[in-house]
Amino acid sequence: MSPHFDWLVDGSIVGLYLLATMFAGLWVRRYVTNVESYLVAGREMNVYLGIASLAATEFGIITCMYAAQAGYKYGFAGATPGIVQAIAMFAIGASGFCVKPLRDSGVMTIPELFERRFGSRVRQIAGIVIVLGGLLNMGVFLRVGGEFLVLATGLDPNALELTMTVLLLLVAVYTVFGGMLSVLVTDFLQFIVMSAGLVAVTVLILYKVGWSHMVDAVEQHHGAGGFDPLANKDLGWTYILFQICVQVAATLTWQTVIARVLSAKDTPTARRVFTGTSFFFVCRFIIPGLWGIAALAMLPPDALDLLPESMRGNPSLHAMPVFLSTIVPVGLMGLLVAAMLAADMSTDSSYMLTWASVIYNDILAPFRKKPSSDKRGLLVNRSIVGAIGVFLLFYGLWYPLEGDLWTYCQLTGTIYLSSMSVLLIACCYWKRANSWGALAAIVFGAVIPIAFLVMEKLPSTAEFAKTLGGNTSGLLAFAAAALAMVAGSLLKPRSTA
């Protein structure tokens, strides 16, 4: 155990947080009476609860780790994605672009909207692509979360798998029983705990390390590229263009984000949740990014040589928790661990539920010959959430993550972000869009990132994948999906539309 983690003081803080969360999560299950209340909380979510839930869901340990890695590797320029997403979310919330017609339609998932325009086959295939991209993306959450806890608290690395399993079990229990209602109420608690921990640790770091010291470290390691993404040889224009595509698409179609739009009590509330949460996305990258920069400034060169064997392949990812284990004192360490558990649990619960909602609502829908009873619908949904938990546990245990975590998350997300954003925009605003275009966009949008991920793993193509780069490959996916939508839609004879 880290000398800075005291079982009595810090353990009590963590235990209290876990007790409160489990109690709240399980208590609200009594309000779950049908599938709508389970999947979209009966569409009764108001603005402040929505902001808390969206912020808590979109900040997990995984976010903290990749944003800190970006700070460590690219300096302040690593916060660019957060700035881009904040602008995208504010603009979309203020204008109502896509989210207004989406919420007005009264659907529970995006593919359900697609069915009205493109037919049931597109709905089902879109559901499969969304679930595939979402689960691959989420697959690394558990391991990375476990690694953070092991390194920050000094827990035995052999306990990582057990830590992951316990974490998942706790989340699964209240998500399975309470669905979106439990997710919203626990998200609210988790947002408060997470925010208190994030702000307190950041103030401590600024006080102990100092602004000048951090700026000097970035200048020394990254030069001008540490402050300006265009001057950074690893970032540049392709990186920024890809960020614009990914962040706009994620704001429009990432199922966990859109679930808040669809759970909102009305369309103006949904839009206010977006504008009200937008600046959080800057904080989401700046705060952990600052922790990564502090690690760059403070850790001696050989500090990462002592990492456990399983974590040595990706030292920049683990610098931040190693640094925190040396600087955060007893008491605050308990708050930090509780904050990170809060961040992780809110993300995991929401992700499990939203991918389950797509499986139930869109992939399995054609197999239901008649409407399910509320009891049966709830049972199926709960079983799917449980099955996703089992998948996560096994995938998280064997998938070897290499390279940049943020790039992995974006690429797996791009499998569906590219095509679904194109489908949603076309569905809402282009009259000529049809099922041929939709299917072509799904195929082209998914094939490119999947091929890139496979090429990265094959020795014969790994070098080519490295030369091409994740950003270019991602941009190609967006361009291909858009072109395929236009070409496919124009090729389909109007009479068969």
Place this chain on the structure above:
Amino acid sequence: MKMPSHPFWWALVAACLIWYSTITLKIAVRGVADVRGMLARLRARSGGK
């Protein structure tokens, strides 16, 4: 008073800390009302069970 180096990033960090602290306090207060309202409406909808 001496201006901190890289004022854009300094101002952004300061803005994040101020905004985040403020919104957390606001949500802690207003969010409770939202949770209560949501549960009350759900209870009313299911016939006060």
